[in-house]
Amino acid sequence: MRSLVLEILQNRELIWALALKELRVRYKRSALGFLWALLNPLLTMVILTIVFSTIMRIQVDHYAIFLLSVLLPWTLFSQSLSYAVESIVGNGELLKKIYIAKSVFPVAAVLSNIINFVFSLIPLLILLLVLRFPFHWTWIYLPVPLLGLVLFALGCSFFLAMANVFFRDVAHMLQVILSAWFYVSPIIYSLDFLPARYRIFFRLNPMLYLLNGFRLAIYYGLLPSLQSAAASLGCGALGLFLGYSIFRRYQDSLVFYV
Amino acid sequence: MRVSFENVVQRFRVIRERPDTLREVFTRVFKRSSHYRDFEALKGLSFEVGDGEMVGIVGRNGSGKSTTLKIIAGVYRPTSGMVNVRGKVAALIELGAGFHPDLTGRENIVLNGLLIGLSKREIRAREERILEFAELGEFIDSPIKQYSSGMILRLGFAVAMEVDPDILLIDEILAVGDAAFQQKCLTRIDEFRRRKTIIYVSHSAASVRELCSRALLLHEGALVADGPPDEVMAEYGELLQHAVVS
Numbered sequence: 194m195r196s197l198v199l200e201i202l203q204n205r206e207l208i209w210a211l212a213l214k215e216l217r218v219r220y221k222r223s224a225l226g227f228l229w230a231l232l233n234p235l236l237t238m239v240i241l242t243i244v245f246s247t248i249m250r251i252q253v254d255h256y257a258i259f260l261l262s263v264l265l266p267w268t269l270f271s272q273s274l275s276y277a278v279e280s281i282v283g284n285g286e287l288l289k290k291i292y293i294a295k296s297v298f299p300v301a302a303v304l305s306n307i308i309n310f311v312f313s314l315i316p317l318l319i320l321l322l323v324l325r326f327p328f329h330w331t332w333i334y335l336p337v338p339l340l341g342l343v344l345f346a347l348g349c350s351f352f353l354a355m356a357n358v359f360f361r362d363v364a365h366m367l368q369v370i371l372s373a374w375f376y377v378s379p380i381i382y383s384l385d386f387l388p389a390r391y392r393i394f395f396r397l398n399p400m401l402y403l404l405n406g407f408r409l410a411i412y413y414g415l416l417p418s419l420q421s422a423a424a425s426l427g428c429g430a431l432g433l434f435l436g437y438s439i440f441r442r443y444q445d446s447l448v449f450y451v
Numbered sequence: 452m453r454v455s456f457e458n459v460v461q462r463f464r465v466i467r468e469r470p471d472t473l474r475e476v477f478t479r480v481f482k483r484s485s486h487y488r489d490f491e492a493l494k495g496l497s498f499e500v501g502d503g504e505m506v507g508i509v510g511r512n513g514s515g516k517s518t519t520l521k522i523i524a525g526v527y528r529p530t531s532g533m534v535n536v537r538g539k540v541a542a543l544i545e546l547g548a549g550f551h552p553d554l555t556g557r558e559n560i561v562l563n564g565l566l567i568g569l570s571k572r573e574i575r576a577r578e579e580r581i582l583e584f585a586e587l588g589e590f591i592d593s594p595i596k597q598y599s600s601g602m603i604l605r606l607g608f609a610v611a612m613e614v615d616p617d618i619l620l621i622d623e624i625l626a627v628g629d630a631a632f633q634q635k636c637l638t639r640i641d642e643f644r645r646r647k648t649i650i651y652v653s654h655s656a657a658s659v660r661e662l663c664s665r666a667l668l669l670h671e672g673a674l675v676a677d678g679p680p681d682e683v684m685a686e687y688g689e690l691l692q693h694a695v696v697s
Binding site: 206214218284287290362445 | 463464472473474476524525526527528540542544545547548549550551553554558561562565566567570571
C-alpha cells in the first residue's frame with residue numbers, strides 16, 4: 194500500500210494532467226461544454242423526482258434533496274468505474290512504447306470524476322436556496338464519507354481496469370451490474386421504507402455504509418454514529434486493499450494483452 | 452555502469468486465437484485444446500553498458516533488438532534474469548512513443564515530458580528549444596493524428612533531446628526523416644554521446660561504424676558478437692550471406 198501512495202505522489206503531475214485531459218475530452222465539441230457536469234445530475238434528479246414522488250407517490254418531504262444528496266456521490270462512484278474500466282485498454286498504445294506506472298490510469302479516472310462531483314455540488318446548493326431547505330452545519334462532515342467512497346471506488350477501479358484487459362466483456366457487464374446496484378442501494382428510497390424482514394439482505398450491500406453519511410449530513414442534518422463512520426471508512430479501505438493487491442499482481446503482464 | 456543484463460530471458464505467449472471474451476474461455480475449457488506456444492525472444496542475454504558509451508545493436512529482424520530496448524525502457528518486465536538500469540531513460544523506440552493522437556503537438560510535449568519524469572516547470576522552461584528543433588511551425592497546435600511520420604519523428608526527437616536523459620535509446624526510426632533532419636539528428640547525437648550513454652539500433656552499417664565505439668550482434672535472441680564495430684559488422688555480414696544462400 195505504501196508503494197501505491199509513493200507511486201501516486203511521484204506521478205501526481207501526470208495524474209492531474211490525465212484527469213484534466215479526460216474532462217476536456219468528455220465535454221469537447223458539446224455546445225454546453227462543462228455545464229453538463231452541472232446539468233446532468235440536475236436533469237436526472239428532476240426526472241426521478243417526478244417519477245417517484247409524483248407518479249409513485251413516495252411521501253418524503255423535499256424528495257429532491259433526499260434524492261440528490263445520495264445521487265451525486267453515487268454518480269461519482271458509477272462514473273469512476275465506467276471510466277476506469279476502459280482506462281488501460283484505451284491507453285494501450287502508450288503503454289506498449291514507454292514506461293508508465295500502470296496505476297496512473299485508474300487513479301486519473303477516479304480523480305476526474307471527483308472534480309466533476311465537486312462541480313455538481315453547485316446545483317445542489319442552488320436547489321437548497323431555491324427550496325429554502327436548511328443548509329446544515331453537518332455538511333462539514335462530508336469529507337469522511339467522501340473519503341470512504343473514493344477509496345472504495347479506487348479499489349473497484351483498479352480491479353476492473355485490469356480485468357477488462359484480459360476479458361473485454363467486463364466493460365459490458367459493468368453497465369448491467371451498476372444498473373442493478375443502483376436499485377439495490379438506498380438511493381431512490383431509504384432502508385426504512387423496506388419491510389423489516391428484507392432489510393438484512395440490503396445491509397449486505399457496502400453502498401449502504403458508504404452512501405449513508407451523505408444523506409444524514411445533507412438531508413437530515415445529523416452526524417452519523419462512530420460505528421457508521423468506521424463502517425464507511427472500513428469498507429473503503431478494504432475495497433482498496435483487495436482491488437489494488439490483485440492489480441499489483443498482474444500489472445506487469447498487462448502490456449502483453451492490451 | 453549504466454545498463455546491465457544478466458541471463459535475461461523474455462518469453463511471449465503467442466496465442467493463435469486469444470480468448471478475449473469469457474465465452475471463449477468457457478468453450479476452451481470444454482474443448483481442452485491449447486492454441487498457444489511460447490516464443491522466446493531473448494534466450495539468456497547478458498551484457499553491460501558503461502557510462503558514456505555509445506553501443507550499437509545489430510541483427511536480423513526478429514533477433515531481439517527491439518525487445519531488448521523495451522526491457523531497458525521499462526515497457527516489458529523480463530520473464531527471468533536480472534536487469535539493472537541506472538538513470539533516466541529516453542526512448543525513441545517507436546514513432547510517437549508517449550504521444551496521444553488526439554492531443555496537439557504542444558499538449559503532447561507536456562505529456563511526453565511528464566511521462567519521462569520531468570516536472571511541469573522543467574517542461575515549460577525547455578518548450579522553446581523543443582519547438583525550435585522540431586521546426587513544426589503552426590502545426591504544433593494541431594492534433595498529432597494529423598501529422599506525417601516525419602513530423603512525429605521531429606517532435607519525438609526534439610523532446611527526447613531536451614529531456615536530458617542519462618540513457619538514450621534509438622531504434623531504427625531515423626530512417627523516416629529527410630536527409631536534412633537526419634543530419635541534424637546525427638549532429639545532436641554526436642554532441643550527446645560525449646556525456647551520455649546511447650544505445651543505437653540500426654540496420655545501417657555505415658552509421659554504426661561512424662558513431663559507435665562498440666557493437667553487439669544479436670541473433671535469434673542470443674548475443675553472438677560483442678566488440679569493435681568493424682569486427683561485429685563483418686560477422687553480421689556473414690550471417691546475412693548465409694541467410695540469402697539458404
